Amino acid sequence: MFKAHEFLIAWRYLRARRAEGGVSVMTWISLIGIALAVFALIATLAVRAGFRAEFVDTILGANAHVTVYNTxxxxxxxxxxxxxxxxxxxxxxxxxxxxxxxxxxxxxxxxxxxxxxxxxxxxxxxxxxxxxxxxxxxxxxxxxxxxxxxxxxxxxxxxxxxxxxxxxxxxxxxxxxxxxxxxxxxxxxxxxxxxxxxxxxxxxxxxxxxxxxxxxxxxxxxxxxxxxxxxxxxxxxxxxxxxxxxxxxxxxxxxxxxxxRTLLWTWRDSAGAFLRALEIEDNVMFVILGILVLIAAMNIVSGLIMLVKNKGRDIGILRTMGLTEGAILRIFFLCGAAVGTLGTSIGLVLGVLFALNAESIFGAVMAATGGQAWDPAVRGIYTLPARLEVGDVLAAVGLSLVLSFLVTIFPARRAARMSPVEALRYE
Structure with missing residues (x-):
């Protein structure tokens, strides 16, 4: 789908200095924003999964799965x-x-x-x-x-x-x-x-x-x-x-x-309402943090529009050399997609590192706050565990990449539809 020269040109635009009309400050802001949003999404999902697993394990490890009563x-x-x-x-x-x-x-x-x-x-x-x-x-x-x-x-x-x-x-x-x-x-x-x-x-x-x-x-x-x-x-x-x-x-x-005369009371009867509320909260948090990913990805639009404006002369020259509208679209799509992919990768690494070291981070926070950051009398368990679920990680990464690719299409189409005559009129 993408040709070698399109990757070459996109890479040239991405690594160009600001003075050469290269990547703008807005693009760097969008990259950092996407990385932080993906990190927050993965970290939140990991903590929620760990909290549920620990909560359920403490129920099932010291209580009956089913209690049998008499009428x-x-x-x-x-x-x-x-x-x-x-x-x-x-x-x-x-x-x-x-x-x-x-x-x-x-x-x-x-x-x-x-x-x-x-x-x-x-x-x-x-x-x-x-x-x-x-x-x-x-x-x-x-x-x-x-x-x-x-x-x-x-x-x-x-x-x-x-x-x-x-x-x-x-x-x-x-x-x-x-x-x-x-x-x-x-x-x-x-x-x-x-x-x-x-x-x-x-x-x-x-x-x-x-x-x-x-x-x-x-x-x-x-x-x-x-x-x-x-x-x-x-x-x-x-x-x-x-x-x-x-x-x-x-x-x-x-x-x-x-x-x-048998009556049953299961662990779901005693904790089911809390677990359902926790599941609803998980979905709401995913939506909220997904919106943050979208806001960060929208900055790619601003950065690419500025890049297209700075590269108007280059676009005119490329079109006169024979590049099609599709080739121009793919070049600038690669620029935006690269920012989204790099930001997502950084966020993925940060999120995984946080989940793997959550216990140490939690201990440091508790030490810094004198043990006031987490009250087991309210939350039921003593620690804030994190558990990486493959589905959660894939959902976070997939959401970030899809949004990054989608918002990139608009400025890339604008660059592709730019007339070479208008681009070179005043050159």
């Missing part, structure tokens, strides 16, 4: 309850499904944690030791203190595991004792009295998600059943599947395996 029933005393009495058989039936990788019976309760004068709300998860070891973000956390192997025991000798933020708030370390208080305690002839338990902290974990590290405490299942008056029953079944992204497709088989 409300009435016990012998006439009280409503959702407890699962036949949890072992139902867990075995669900575990038999090929899509399921893990089923863990849980007892859950909200209590008040206390250490001396320090208090904090605590979410207690009663779980068997073997099931706790299969939770990725708990068994293999970002940071940990103590030994997860010590988890277990009964009564006052029971050892529990708790999140690092909760341990920090209560000033606890492995080996210390934590006191928990529950209003739903022992039933007596005079009613239900508050129950108090004291346990040894055996393991402190940092799962990477603030709301988990801030409030969660894992207790041996048998001890939790005793503490919360759940003898022989559990509150729910924690289920993990092979493909969490396709959890909705597995839901029907889980309902069938769970039995007639």
């Amino acid at each position: 409300v029933g009435v016990d012998a005393a006439g009280r409503t309850s959702r407890v699962i009495p036949d949890y072992e058989s139902r867990a075995a039936a669900i575990r038999a499904l090929p899509e399921v990788t893990r089923v863990a019976p849980l007892v859950r309760g909200n209590v008040l944690g206390q250490n001396g004068q320090l208090t904090a709300p605590v979410q207690v998860y009663g779980i068997a030791r073997g099931d706790l070891l299969t939770l990725p973000r708990i068994a293999d956390p970002i940071e940990s203190q103590g030994d997860i192997a010590t988890f277990g025991g009964a009564g006052a000798d029971a050892r529990v595991a708790l999140g690092s933020e909760l341990a920090r708030e209560l000033d606890l370390l492995p080996g210390d004792r934590i006191r928990i208080l529950s209003p739903d305690g022992a039933r007596t002839a005079f009613g239900t009295s508050p129950r108090v338990g004291t346990y040894t902290v055996g393991y402190v974990f940092t799962a990477g998600r603030y709301d988990i590290d801030r409030a969660r405490l894992y207790m041996p299942l048998a001890e939790a059943q005793s503490f919360f008056n759940r003898d022989g029953v559990v509150d729910e079944l924690e289920v993990m599947v092979r493909d969490p992204e396709a959890v909705d497709e597995t839901a029907l088989r889980l309902l069938e395996a769970g039995g007639p």
